[in-house]
Amino acid sequence: MDPKAVKSDLVLILDFGSQYTHLITRRIRSLSVFSLCISGTSPLSSITSLNPKVLILSGGPHSVHADDSPSFADGFVEWAQSNGVFVLGICYGLHLLVQRLGGEVRVGEKQEYGRMEIEVEKSCGIFGGKKVGDRQVVWMSHGDEAATLPNGFEVVARSQQGAVAAVEDKDRRFYGLQYHPEVTHSPEGMETLRSFLFEVCGVNAGWKMEDVMDEEIKVINNMVGSDDHVICALSGGVDSTVAATLVHRAIGDRLHCIFVDNGLLRYKERERVMETFERDLHLPVTCVDATEQFLSKLKGVVDPELKRKIIGKEFICVFDAFAKELENNLGKKPAFLVQGTLYPDVIESCPPPGTGRTHSHTIKSHHNVGGLPKDMKLKLIEPLKLLFKDEVRQLGRILTVPYSFLKRHPFPGPGLAVRVLGDVTEDNALDTLRQVDEIFIQSIKDAGIYDSIWQAFAVFLPVKSVGVQGDQRTHSHVVALRAVTSQDGMTADWYVFIALHCFALRDWCNVYVPHLSQLYTVTSICSNVSFKLEILGRRLLVFYSIDSNMYHFEREFLDDVVQKICNNVRGVNRVALDITSKPPSTIEWE
Ligand SMILES: Nc1ncnc2c1ncn2[C@@H]1O[C@H](COP(=O)(O)OP(=O)(O)OP(=O)(O)O)[C@@H](O)[C@H]1O
Secondary structure, eight states: OOGGGSSSOEEEEEEOSOTTHHHHHHHHHHTTOEEEEEETTOOHHHHHTTOOSEEEEOOOSOOTTSTTOOOOOTTHHHHHHHTTOEEEEETHHHHHHHHHTTOEEEEEEEEEEEEEEEEESSOOGGGTTOOTTOEEEEEEEEEEEEEEOOTTOEEEEEETTSOEEEEEETTTTEEEESSOTTSTTSTTHHHHHHIIIIIISOOOOOOOHHHHHHHHHHHHHHHSOTTOOEEEEOOSSHHHHHHHHHHHHHHGGGEEEEEEEOSOOOTTHHHHHHHIIIIISOOOEEEEEOHHHHHHHHTTOOOHHHHHHHHHHHHHHHHHHHHHHHHHHHSSOOOEEEOOOOHHHHHHTSOOTTSSOOOOOOOOSSTTTTOOOGGGOOEEEOTTTTOOHHHHHHHHHHTTOOHHHHTOOOOOTTGGGGTBOSOTTSTTHHHHHHHHHHHHHHHHHHTTOGGGOSEEEEEEEEEEEEEEETTEEEEEEEEEEEEEEOSSSSSOEEEEEEEEEOSSHHHHHHHHHHHHHHHHHHHHHHSSOEEEEEEETTEEEEEEEESBEEOOOOHHHHHHHHHHHHHHSTTEEEEEEOOOOBTTSOSSOO
16 A cells, blocks of 8 residues: 555654554554554655654663664754654653754653653643643653753653653644653553644544555556456465455456465364355455375474474465466466565564664565465565554455454464374374364354454374273373463563552662662563563552463363363363463464
8 A cells, every 4th residue: 555645644653662662653543643653763765755744753772872772864853844744752752852952861860660640831732731730640661861951842741750751842843752652551641642643733634444445456456457367375364364355356356366275274164264255255266175285294293393394385385386277277477466464564574773683674475384486476465564453354344354254363374283283194183183173162152252362272282191981991182272362462461460568668769669670671671571660659569461361261161161072072081271371381382
């Protein structure tokens, strides 16, 4: 999609590595305003070519005093001023703005982490109708602070500790917030963003999924010649299904989809997926049965990485053969390939400065199935590459993709191969797993809890245990059940860990909090468990977050599922429940 065709002003985020940057983009889009995010150190031409109305400089883990601290391109300030562009610096973004415009940033006497009260000192559009003296709770996370403001800047709010919390230079259209308005811990933060965008900047909203669809269809039609053919590999997952449905709307049956039965699909998955593609979506899909091809290559393989590589390679062979067959039938090579690349994939391939990851503009190519053959020479159509997952679901609803597809739990590209631990071809493992998985998932659906679970599945373990069934000794297989909750497989929920009572809160904070905040930094670098601190009344709360937590089933539900599995699935006499979070484990076992 061409960002310039969107019927909304653009708010461009310059990312300096804050863990909240994507959240700013999401929040702004939820106000029906189009927002994109690019690296904070992007050349000026990348910014000017997008013609944004507003620029937001994100926070980040750096200090402006460090030698290698990232900054925006030279000429940025002059360009923003001469083009009437509004600039808002958040946290590190504010420090950058202050420093580059001639003010002074120093290490704060009292560092501010967590909830903090701020007070309005001067009425300013950014706080809507708030009056001088009005207070609000916000979420702070900074060690440095703005000590001397550049000429023309005024303080509009201060924290309860006296630090600068919000600034403006109305004439030059520069604004800054020391706190994070984008996180829910700043309860009025969303209102502040809204006031800033609409009242201060006069932004024109118009980011609607219906328009995105129309615009995308236009772009595809302009891109694909009237006798060009396009191929798309469909997994039955949300992204490829929505992408294919959209392209089909644009070019009709010149789209050729392929769905591969690699022998690693779930119970009746091939039939169910094909039925939906054909009956509900009217998509032209070729189903290729490549079971033998995949399973023969997987025979005897137990190493999960090797399994993934083999599967990736076989997918490529199947896709390649499909393209050649189309060429023979059509008398013309397919020219394009549809991929369900999403915006987080694009952002991740352009990491923010200071993360240690190198910049790369490569977009994932069937990341879980191993990449497409280079000699296919297909041009990519990536109609979802500016959308987040929830926006793809929204688009899917407009395209009437069935709800069951849109809400489907994630399923890995290598399929059941990574849910059968060990050799997938031994002991009838795949069939056993399919039956167990079906009972588990169907029971979850019957209990009406499918949508409350991020991902649920069964795992086949390559061990046997002794049991007793019908007065007989058995020596049968063990299966494990796993169900996890998560926001999106990446973000985390916070859980209170310890609550320390402070006898003299002020002393406690002055003496201990700086040390603990260092602990926070170290811990978050060392593991996927993140810690944060919060002061509530006379207590210091230490929170921790984990990517995914186990779903807590009712006891009767589990009893029922275990009974159904052991009574109906031959060769299974023991069912284990995986209660580990991510981290320390991952969602899938392999
Ligand atoms: N059985 C399959 N047949 C054809 N293509 C497949 C199959 N499995 C995966 N793919 C292709 O590989 C891509 C990546 O697979 P993966 O399971 O990682 O999906 P994804 O990126 O989450 O997207 P989706 O939501 O479409 O599944 C899919 O989008 C699809 O194009």
